[in-house]
Amino acid sequence: MLGITYKGIAFPLIFSLLPKRGNSNWEERKKIMERFIRLFGADCIDCLVADREFIGKEWTGWLNSRRIRYYIRIRQNFWIVKPSTGERIRAWWLFNDLKVGQEKFFHTLFLHKGEYVYLAGSRIKNSDGVPELQILICFNRPEDAVLTYKKRWEIETAFRAMKSSGFNIEDTHMRDMDRIARLVAMVCMALVWAYLVGEHKDINIKPIRILKHGRKAKSLVKYGLEEISTILMRPTYTQNSMFSNFCHLLNLFVENIAPIQEIDTANCIHFKLNSVVLKYTHRQKR
Numbered sequence: 001m002l003g004i005t006y007k008g009i010a011f012p013l014i015f016s017l018l019p020k021r022g023n024s025n026w027e028e029r030k031k032i033m034e035r036f037i038r039l040f041g042a043d044c045i046d047c048l049v050a051d052r053e054f055i056g057k058e059w060t061g062w063l064n065s066r067r068i069r070y071y072i073r074i075r076q077n078f079w080i081v082k083p084s085t086g087e088r089i090r091a092w093w094l095f096n097d098l099k100v101g102q103e104k105f106f107h108t109l110f111l112h113k114g115e116y117v118y119l120a121g122s123r124i125k126n127s128d129g130v131p132e133l134q135i136l137i138c139f140n141r142p143e144d145a146v147l148t149y150k151k152r153w154e155i156e157t158a159f160r161a162m163k164s165s166g167f168n169i170e171d172t173h174m175r176d177m178d179r180i181a182r183l184v185a186m187v188c189m190a191l192v193w194a195y196l197v198g199e200h201k202d203i204n205i206k207p208i209r210i211l212k213h214g215r216k217a218k219s220l221v222k223y224g225l226e227e228i229s230t231i232l233m234r235p236t237y238t239q240n241s242m243f244s245n246f247c248h249l250l251n252l253f254v255e256n257i258a259p260i261q262e263i264d265t266a267n268c269i270h271f272k273l274n275s276v277v278l279k280y281t282h283r284q285k286r
Contacts, residue, residue, distance in 0.1 A: 002032050003155055005049075009195065009221065010155040012188040017181055026059035033068075047071060049152040057113040060137065064115055069139045071120075071149045074112070076133045080119070081111035091135045095121040100131050105142035112137055120145035161221045162187050166194070191221060198224025 003010035014032050018024060037045075047069040055074055063070050076092040095104055103122035110119055117137040124134050136145045162169050167187045174180050198220035202208050209217040 001155075002036055003158060005151045005154040008154055008157060009161070009219075010158040011192055011195075012158065015181075015184060015188070017177055017184070019177070023053045026056045026062065029054065029059060030062055042066065042068070045069075047148060049149055051152060057115060060113065060115040060117065064117075064139060067139070069141065071136050071138055071145045073149065074135055074137055076135055078112065078135075083109060083111055083116070091119070091121075092133055094119065095123070095133050095135060098123040098133070100125060103146045105145060107142065118142040118145075122146045157219070158191065161191055161194075161219065165219075166221055166225055167191070194221045194224035194228060196224065197227050198222070200224075201227055 001012050001015040003012045014035055016024075016028065016032055018028065033048075045068055048063065048071070050070070050072045052073045052075055054072060060072075074091060076090070076095075078091045079088050080091050080094070081088050094106070098104060098121065100123050103120065105120035106118060108118075109116045111117075118140065119135065120138055120142040121133055121135040123131055126132050134146070134149070136142075136149055138145050161167065164170075167190060169183065169187050172180070172183060174183060201223060202220060208220075208223055211217055
C-alpha cells in the first residue's frame with residue numbers, strides 16, 4: 001500500500017492484494033511506484049520512507065536509478081562496505097557509540113548490497129522500552145534522515161484506523177479477492193471522508209479536547225467517524241446546520257478525492273497489506 005503523509009496520518013493512494021503470505025518483493029513494489037509516477041509524475045515525490053522489510057539490492061538499485069530520495073531502515077547486523085578501503089563492517093559498528101536520543105549521519109558513501117548509499121542512524125527505545133539502533137540508508141541528504149523517517153509512523157496510524165480503531169476491516173469473512181479489494185477501496189475512501197469531517201468539526205464547530213500531555217483526546221478520523229455515525233443513526237439530528245456542512249463535505253469528497261486501486265485477481269484466502277509511505281509535496285507551477 002502506498003500513501004501520502006499528511007498531518008500525522010497517511011492517506012492510501014494505491015494498493016495491491018497479494019496472493020501469498022509475507023512481504024512484497026521488489027518487482028511488486030516497483031510496479032506500485034511506477035503506477036504512481038504514471039498517474040502523478042515523479043516531480044511531486046519528496047521522499048520515500050519504508051521499514052526494514054522493504055529492502056534489497058534490486059529495490060535500492062531501482063530507486064537510485066530513478067533518483068528517488070528515500071529513507072529506508074535496515075537491520076543493524078547488515079554488512080556495509082567502505083568503498084575507499086574495501087573494508088566490510090557491520091552497520092551497528094558505525095553507530096554503537098550513540099546514547100538514547102542521539103543521532104549520527106555520514107556524508108561519505110557506503111556500499112550496501114552493492115549499491116551506493118548514505119547512512120544515518122539513532123538510538124531509540126522500542127515499544128517495549130528497550131534501547132535499540134535505528135539505522136537508515138539514504139539516497140541523499142542523510143542529515144534529514146532521522147527526522148523524516150519519523151513520518152513512517154503515519155502509515156501505522158492509518159492502518160490502526162482501518163483496523164482496530166475505527167473500521168475493523170480485519171473482521172471481514174470475505175475470501176474473494178475482488179470483493180476484498182472493493183472493501184479495502186471503500187475503507188480507504190471512508191478514511192479520507194471521516195478525516196475531512198473530523199477536521200472540519202475540530203476547526204469550525206467544537207475543538208477536540210487536549211489532554212495533559214498535550215495530545216488530542218481522539219484522532220480526527222475517530223472524531224469525524226463519530227459525527228458521521230451520529231448523523232446517520234439519528235434522523236432528527238440531520239435537521240440542523242451541521243447536516244448542511246456534512247452534505248457539503250460529502251459532495252467535496254465525491255468530486256475531488258478517490259483512492260486508486262491496483263488489484264491482483266488471483267484466488268487467495270489470506271492477504272497482507274504491505275506498506276510504504278510517500279511524502280507528497282505539491283508544487284504549484286507559476
